[in-house]
Amino acid sequence: MTDRNKRTFMTNVNPNTFTTRPEIEGTFGVVTTTHWIATAVGMAVLEKGGNAFDAAVAAAFTLQVVEPHLNGPGGDVPVIVHDTRRGKTEVICGQGVAPAGATIAHYRKEGLDLVPGTGLLAAVVPGTFETWMMLLRDYGTMPLAEVLAPAIGYAQNGHPLLERASATIGTVAQLFRDYWPTSAAVYLPGNKVPAAASLFANAALAATYRRIVTEAESAGGDRIAQIERARKSWSQGFVAEAIDRFCRSQDIMDT
Numbered sequence: 201m202t203d204r205n206k207r208t209f210m211t212n213v214n215p216n217t218f219t220t221r222p223e224i225e226g227t228f229g230v231v232t233t234t235h236w237i238a239t240a241v242g243m244a245v246l247e248k249g250g251n252a253f254d255a256a257v258a259a260a261f262t263l264q265v266v267e268p269h270l271n272g273p274g275g276d277v278p279v280i281v282h283d284t285r286r287g288k289t290e291v292i293c294g295q296g297v298a299p300a301g302a303t304i305a306h307y308r309k310e311g312l313d314l315v316p317g318t319g320l321l322a323a324v325v326p327g328t329f330e331t332w333m334m335l336l337r338d339y340g341t342m343p344l345a346e347v348l349a350p351a352i353g354y355a356q357n358g359h360p361l362l363e364r365a366s367a368t369i370g371t372v373a374q375l376f377r378d379y380w381p382t383s384a385a386v387y388l389p390g391n392k393v394p395a396a397a398s399l400f401a402n403a404a405l406a407a408t409y410r411r412i413v414t415e416a417e418s419a420g421g422d423r424i425a426q427i428e429r430a431r432k433s434w435s436q437g438f439v440a441e442a443i444d445r446f447c448r449s450q451d452i453m454d455t
Contacts, residue, residue, distance in 0.1 A: 253339035261351035269368035276327035294331025296324030319454020355406035358399035379453035
């Protein structure tokens with residue numbers, strides 16, 4: 201190929217040579233997320249022999265740890281997935297549904313004509329955990345303990361807190377102190393806003409996921425059985441029971 205032909209070929213591949221985001225190319229696999237730690241976790245899963253779905257689940261749970269201002273276990277997630285073995289694109293709708301008691305009549309009884317933007321009355325049934333478990337069960341290959349290990353490690357041992365996460369905590373710090381003490385206990389260690397790049401841990405989250413893994417492994421060695429046991433621990437077991445106790449016993453301010 202002549203130099204001129206080479207230049208023409210490269211121009212067709214990338215007509216605009218300037219970009220604020222690097223192109224990602226490779227022969228083995230590609231993982232991209234909004235946080236470098238989660239990206240590294242996903243790539244490590246691929247390198248250990250996991251498939252793209254194993255990597256996605258491991259990266260997603262890691263993002264819940266390292267980007268707490270953007271997502272978490274109490275949220276929801278719609279997943280669009282394509283498996284070449286099945287030859288079709290499918291959707292897992294993990295968007296949190298409204299609780300059974302969240303009726304128009306209930307809100308009106310509370311003297312409200314709008315659903316509050318924060319607090320318990322605004323909360324949906326968490327959808328993320330079940331969604332990622334279903335993705336892992338139906339499309340993945342790795343055992344639950346292996347997929348959750350990175351998230352548990354970073355939650356227990358800490359990670360450098362993002363500047364944006366620190367800033368976001370700062371905007372709600374007084375709200376936490378005054379009205380949401382259990383949130384303050386996690387996100388205001390020593391009653392202070394954690395500094396950007398400081399080592400930030402969430403031991404309670406790590407303990408929750410470790411217990412889920414322990415209960416899942418009590419189902420035996422079958423991978424699918426373990427995932428189903430983890431789902432039960434979340435939606436019908438100790439996690440659901442803790443959420444229920446909190447919602448029944450706490451007075452939490454909302455907007």
